[in-house]
Amino acid sequence: MQRLIITENPENWKINVEGVQLVSPSAYINSEEYARQKSIKVINLCKSYQYQSEGYYISLLAEARGHKSLPVTSTLMDFKLPNLAREDAQDFDQLIQDELEELRTESKLEFNIYFGSSSHPSLTKVSQLLFNLFQMPILKAIFSKKDKWQLHSLKPVNTKDLDDQEKEALTNALTLFLEGKKIVRKNYQRKKYDLAILVNPDDPNPPSDAKALQKFVKAADRVGFSTEFITRADYGKLTQFDALFIRETTNVNHHTFRFARRAEYEGLAVIDDPNSILKCTNKVYLNELLAANNIPTPKSVIIQKNNHAELKMEFPYVLKQPDGAFSKGVKKVKDKAEQNSLLKEFFQHTDLMIAQEFMPTTFDWRVGVLGGEVIYVCKYYMAKNHWQIIDWKSTNKDRLGDSETIPVHMAPKNLISITLKATKLIGHGLYGVDVKEVGGKFYIVEINDNPSIESGIEDEVDKMDLYIKIMNHLMKIVQSN
Structure with a gap:
């Protein structure tokens, strides 16, 4: 994407950065070439941003042309x-x-x-x-x-x-x-479009491991992206990119949501989009959405902070914190005493909880969906001597259960059908759907907006093709914007 610095005296600036051009306000305003182009990023360094000044109109004109502008006119008005x-x-x-x-x-x-x-x-x-x-x-x-x-x-x-x-x-x-874009490979050649991958280097349980992240970089390169890994400190650099791929655990009350919102506002292609984060990270919302659309789920009840005395669930059952991720904030309740203790603990942070029927199975199905298409199907087996796929209390290497990935065409048709029906209610992004199978019937447990994609697990069948599918999806959005 071409980058323009707009300033009254371009000849006085000593900027020598590849792909950057200094032009005057009049050159930008009157150029038919700039007016026709869509892939332009404008850095407005005019001498004044006052309302109806030339600098004000540069930002306004850039936005009207579909160019990415720094600053945007709404920011200029914020200072009023x-x-x-x-x-x-x-x-x-x-x-x-x-x-x-x-x-x-x-x-x-x-x-x-x-x-x-x-x-x-x-x-x-x-x-x-x-x-x-x-x-x-x-x-x-x-x-x-x-x-x-x-x-x-x-x-x-x-x-x-x-x-x-x-x-x-x-x-x-x-x-x-x-020059903020970091070169992520040797023999690097800048591509037409720029992709940011948001990560948290300190996350002990990231959605993608280091090998998978490098595979995403290679796939991005193949489809036409230059790629940079960014962190929460790089929020100000978002306008430099054409696409954002979030590979950090998401939540609404979190910087990942702010990144997604800002990226969408700036016209970037983004996974996970803010609407998907909003819907998927709250189990109360998901429970109501699936029930309203007759999607089979384990029996579930919403519990209110000040009205849970009459809760009637058969023990054991599962208690879920509304915004928990990666099975955290999910507890199995075995009796009345444990129920009272856990409710007291959880209600310090939320006014609503979900109580869900306990369905013991040897494995959970995990179905990956992208743009309304199933892209992988896995079996996640329960951790040794535990009822979840991850035993969060264990420090042993077997705290995580085994996994098995199967070709999509070999997956049960009813599993695929219920998964696509459920994710259609959320959006057109990238989702991982957890499904229980009991007696040949399938029940949606959760829809995750930020699914795990790790080397040797989700990519076991399709290998690099899985990463290329996801990058191609982002590229199609970029090119359609």
């Missing part, structure tokens, strides 16, 4: 509401207190932020945070301290207001921002 920045910063109060306290400075702190960078190393995390929240090329932050540090003001800065030293800092930060 000065309290908005202070309120958003309060959500990250602890990080701000921890970082600024280390400076041991006096009661006021003022500094510029250039594309998420600061000239002061101790302010790096705060600078990235504010840039992620407010996507402006240059920001001036002022913090003041009484009992604790508070964001006094945050406002955009125009290039015309910078001195020579500040312009040099801006140029260096812009160069780093533009």
